[in-house]
Amino acid sequence: MNQVRVRFAPSPTGSTHIGTARTALFNWLFARKEGGVFVLRIEDTDKERNTQEALEELIDGLKWLGLDWDEGPGKEGDFGPHFQSKRNDIYAQYLKILKDKDRVYEKDGAIYFKLEGDRFTEYDDYLKADVEKVKTQPVVIEDIIRGKVTRREDRDFVIQRSNGDPSFHFVNVVDDIAMKITHVIRGEDHLSNTSKHIELFNAFGVEPPKFAHLPMILKNPKEGKGKMSKRDKGALISEYRERNFIPEAVRNFIALLGWSPKDGQEVFTIEELTSRFRLEDVQKGGARFDEQKMSHLNFEYMKAMPIQAYVQIGKRSLAKSGLIEEPVDKNYLTAVMKLCQEKIDSFENLPGFASYFFSDQYAISEKAENKVMKKEGAIDRLEELLPRLAALQNWTQTEIDSAFNQLADEKQLKPFAWYPIVRFSVSGTNSGPDFLPMLEALGKERVLNRLEMAITKYH
């Protein structure tokens, strides 16, 4: 069998959509699994809508997700160039083939592909006009995901626009032939186009590749109906980057959009993903985007990260929100990050979760304030505790713990009587990381200062 060759063929007309990324990922996974070649081809035939920014964002997005291509921009190989805007001579050659076979004609300055079959005129309800139709033989699409799909084209279609640019259907097929593509893996929105493409393959006398049409990614029902659009939350790859999501987690999540292994495993290394991925196991029905699942997966990856990597990303996130600036106390930062790592599911929540470690200007939760500080005896608790903590020689968890316990014993209370009050006094909230480690990390000075301030403030 010939080597598998797949292509990812985006057109750079806007921000990179999560569905686009999934198409790229599935092509990449299939190529890697089959020991094939992953081709990146830029379909930039629509000059009005293409932008350089969109192209850059696309490339950055692929790199961010760890999807490298074997042939494409920067890796020309034997089948370049990989920008359709630079392949006009190739399209001219192929157009000539169709001309020689008498399969094209010109009308209104555009070149049409001529279907084979008896012609007749019929009123078309969609076009609201009489149009010429062709009684063609149906075409069978061999789809790995859907099985055999039978469709029939009944109207000639444009392959070269009147401005001289070749059309999508034409260049898509020509390039798949010229680049020796064996499998076309793309969104279901192309399934209806595929009969046009097969007509073209047939006209060229080339056996069509195998097809696999991926289900659409639909909107969360709360957001409305239809397929996910670029305006929907979570739709753009750039958004995940900006929000400091873990690229591996995003990739993992995207892989699960329409695909899953039989045994239900959900967290994969890229190697596992590659070896387990099968086009046959792709779901037929539309998948719906679920942000909570994305966050959950992100959390799994965050928990599993080596602490150094965690600190690095955490630092970026904290710096961006202005909580820290160079030079940073690496040890302190690392200690704080360790506390956060098992608690929060996204780096975008880090500044909110950990602000009080780095600044005295942290938010005060009114709800927590009412719950904790308005209680009878709250200030007494702080006043009796303060000297005990101040007297500690070593500011360690163990020491702090025994200070609390001693005091609790004397007052015949549980240490729990102090915890929420102290937590609130030093952090402005009643939730957060593990209590004692948090106090240790904050340091004696900060803790004492904040307790004193709380006593003054709530007296």
Added chain:
RNA sequence: GCCCCGUUCGUCUAGCCAGGCCUAGGACACAUGGUUUUCAUCCAUGCGACAGGGGUUCGAAUCCCCUACGGGGUACCA
């Protein structure tokens, strides 16, 4: 309008092609309880679905038909 594709817990899905092992399994979310003397972690339990109708069959989530609903296409966009 016409053509094509689809429809299992709120969500992602397993099971469907090769009908019985399905009183339909897992995950996220949610709820309750537990641990962690705090907590957004962790653990346990619970909640919860075969779109509807007909047919075939001893037996249907699984096969067939109809309906409903959803999606895509029907462009000199890709």
